[in-house]
Amino acid sequence: MMRNLKLEIEYDGTDFCGWQIQPEVRTVQAEMEKALLQLTNEIIRVTAAGRTDSGVHATGQVINFKTASHLPDHVFRAALNSMLPRDIRVVSAVEVDEEFSARFSARSRTYRYYIINKPVAIGRQYTWYFGEKLNLSLMQEACRIIIDSHDFQSFCQVGADVDHYLCNVSDASWRQENDNLLFEITANRFLHNMVRILVGTLVKIGKESITLPQFQAIINAKDRTVAGPTAPPQGLFLTRVMY
Amino acid sequence: MMRNLKLEIEYDGTDFCGWQIQPEVRTVQAEMEKALLQLTNEIIRVTAAGRTDSGVHATGQVINFKTASHLPDHVFRAALNSMLPRDIRVVSAVEVDEEFSARFSARSRTYRYYIINKPVAIGRQYTWYFGEKLNLSLMQEACRIIIDSHDFQSFCQVGADVDHYLCNVSDASWRQENDNLLFEITANRFLHNMVRILVGTLVKIGKESITLPQFQAIINAKDRTVAGPTAPPQGLFLTRVMY
Numbered sequence: 001m002m003r004n005l006k007l008e009i010e011y012d013g014t015d016f017c018g019w020q021i022q023p024e025v026r027t028v029q030a031e032m033e034k035a036l037l038q039l040t041n042e043i044i045r046v047t048a049a050g051r052t053d054s055g056v057h058a059t060g061q062v063i064n065f066k067t068a069s070h071l072p073d074h075v076f077r078a079a080l081n082s083m084l085p086r087d088i089r090v091v092s093a094v095e096v097d098e099e100f101s102a103r104f105s106a107r108s109r110t111y112r113y114y115i116i117n118k119p120v121a122i123g124r125q126y127t128w129y130f131g132e133k134l135n136l137s138l139m140q141e142a143c144r145i146i147i148d149s150h151d152f153q154s155f156c157q158v159g160a161d162v163d164h165y166l167c168n169v170s171d172a173s174w175r176q177e178n179d180n181l182l183f184e185i186t187a188n189r190f191l192h193n194m195v196r197i198l199v200g201t202l203v204k205i206g207k208e209s210i211t212l213p214q215f216q217a218i219i220n221a222k223d224r225t226v227a228g229p230t231a232p233p234q235g236l237f238l239t240r241v242m243y
Numbered sequence: 244m245m246r247n248l249k250l251e252i253e254y255d256g257t258d259f260c261g262w263q264i265q266p267e268v269r270t271v272q273a274e275m276e277k278a279l280l281q282l283t284n285e286i287i288r289v290t291a292a293g294r295t296d297s298g299v300h301a302t303g304q305v306i307n308f309k310t311a312s313h314l315p316d317h318v319f320r321a322a323l324n325s326m327l328p329r330d331i332r333v334v335s336a337v338e339v340d341e342e343f344s345a346r347f348s349a350r351s352r353t354y355r356y357y358i359i360n361k362p363v364a365i366g367r368q369y370t371w372y373f374g375e376k377l378n379l380s381l382m383q384e385a386c387r388i389i390i391d392s393h394d395f396q397s398f399c400q401v402g403a404d405v406d407h408y409l410c411n412v413s414d415a416s417w418r419q420e421n422d423n424l425l426f427e428i429t430a431n432r433f434l435h436n437m438v439r440i441l442v443g444t445l446v447k448i449g450k451e452s453i454t455l456p457q458f459q460a461i462i463n464a465k466d467r468t469v470a471g472p473t474a475p476p477q478g479l480f481l482t483r484v485m486y
Contacts, residue, residue: 012364057365081362089362119324119332121255122300122369122480237365 002066005076006096010059012087013233014125018054019061028052028088032063035083039076040069049102049241050109050190055233057126060091060110060240064102102241108170110240111195113183113231115203120179127180128199128235134181134206136174142205142215143172146185146198153222155198156191157230165191165222174202184239193230201228245309248319249339253302255330256476257368261297262304271295271331275306278326282319283312292345292484293352293433298476300369303334303353303483307345345484351413353483354438356426356474358446363422370423371442371478377424377449379417385448385458386415389428389441396465398441399434400473408434408465417445427482436473444471 009032017025021033029046036044046065052058071079076093084090099105114127117134146169153165171186183199201218204210210218210228218226252275260268264276272289279287289308295301314322319336327333342348357370360377389412396408414429426442444461447453453461453471461469 010364012367059365086367087364089364121253121330121332122302123366124255124329126365 002068002098004064004066004096004098004100005073005093006062006064006100006102007076007093008091009061009063010089010091011057011061012125013052013055013057015087016054018056019048019051031085031088035080036065036067038083039071039079040067042067042069047102049106050238052238053193053233056236056238058238061238062102062106062241064096064100105243106241108186108188108242109190109238110184110186111190112237112239113195113199114235114237115181115183115199116179117181118179125234128232130203132207134203135208136176136181136206138208138212139174139202139206141212142202143174145212145216145219146172150219151222152191152194152219154218154224154227155194155201156224157193158224160192162191167191167194195236196231196233197224197227199231199235203231204228245311245341247307247309247339247341247343248316248336249305249307249343249345250319250336251334252304252306253332253334254300254304255368256295256298256300258330259297261299262291262294274328274331278323279308279310281326282314282322283310285310285312290345292349293481295481296436296476299479299481301481304481305345305349305484307339307343348486349484351429351431351485352433352481353427353429354433355480355482356438356442357478358424358426358442359422360424361422368477371475373446375450377446378451379419379424379449381451381455382417382445382449384455385445386417388455388459388462389415393462394465395434395437397461397467397470398437398444399467400436401467403435405434410434410437438479439474439476440467440470442474442478446474447471
């Protein structure tokens with residue numbers, strides 16, 4: 001009888017070509033499946049809540065997989081942590097109902113994006129250095145426009161394989177956290193590069209190079225070419241998945 | 244007429260073999276002098292307040308050097324940041340009196356050491372993962388024994404080239420900072436590996452494997468072999484130098 005295990009994992013995306021397994025490059029999924037093979041002697045395919053891109057981090061990624069192993073849950077956590085490279089850690093492991101899918105059962109995902117205004121050496125892998133002054137209250141105003149259900153095609157990488165672009169954003173806000181500006185957004189689903197394109201566009205509002213009505217017009221246009229640039233990956237973290 | 248410049252710098256020690264220039268390895272001093280040569284066309288020797296070891300970080304290292312360059316102070320900062328690798332940043336640059344030495348004029352230096360109790364991927368380069376429970380109040384008690392002038396030979400790497408082992412510790416304390424335990428210590432001078440050997444010994448008090456009277460006896464012994472192990476470098480930061 002196969003068990004279904006749910007793991008919460010954390011990883012530093014700096015040295016990974018993203019989550020998804022691909023030939024000849026280092027990915028988080030490949031490292032996870034390699035460690036699971038070593039532990040269980042089974043060829044295991046894992047499913048993640050969010051397939052993060054190259055350079056993107058996670059503190060609350062959730063994955064699941066089926067296994068015939070009888071190892072207790074806490075042993076899975078400790079044994080995997082001894083086998084995995086240091087830039088991936090298993091935070092928790094728990095057996096769940098066989099119907100559970102880390103990807104399809106997820107009700108919401110939360111991402112954070114960090115921006116720093118001063119040049120730093122320590123933690124430079126975890127934030128976007130942006131040297132210009134930003135008007136935080138205008139960026140906060142723009143969040144009110146984002147919240148709720150909208151078609152986010154303007155904030156989706158061209159060529160993404162999706163049926164539709166509708167996302168329900170339940171929360172979006174900016175705040176100061178130590179030396180960083182922190183953007184936090186929760187939605188039922190995210191399109192490819194959506195958070196990074198949103199940040200690249202919100203920063204243009206913060207620089208006062210576009211207005212709030214122009215931002216509204218960008219949403220309405222449903223056209224990637226009118227939105228701002230894609231912010232770099234290292235500021236982005238998948239922080240929480242709710243089921 | 245030569246000018247004397249004082250720079251405050253930050254660096255991520257992960258990929259450096261410490262501060263001091265050595266043949267064939269990457270050091271912070273070598274990278275600084277290379278950038279200064281590129282900027283000024285002068286062969287410049289820089290002096291640092293603290294010669295940090297391999298893997299040790301700095302957020303408040305201070306250096307000085309003599310130059311014939313007439314570039315304004317703020318240009319030094321910006322130009323060096325454009326030439327230096329991303330793991331070194333110049334925080335400030337200011338011209339000072341010709342007598343000033345980053346090393347010999349320093350009245351006190353402050354170091355921090357971070358310990359984390361849970362396994363992490365994000366920020367693992369900046370903290371020591373220590374899985375056992377620590378009694379913080381006992382470790383805090385031990386700090387009271389450290390403060391003031393003592394002979395710290397028990398906490399100095401054997402073979403260090405020093406005249407004497409007397410250090411005046413003006414402040415030492417532990418506190419919780421988010422998920423980390425943070426040790427902060429300020430003294431007029433530090434011996435080689437002193438903070439790391441202190442941390443390695445204080446952690447034994449925290450584990451309750453040695454008592455406070457035993458800790459006092461370790462200080463009195465003036466013998467490196469009776470103190471605890473040297474804690475790993477990645478938890479250590481040089482954070483402030485006072486003049």
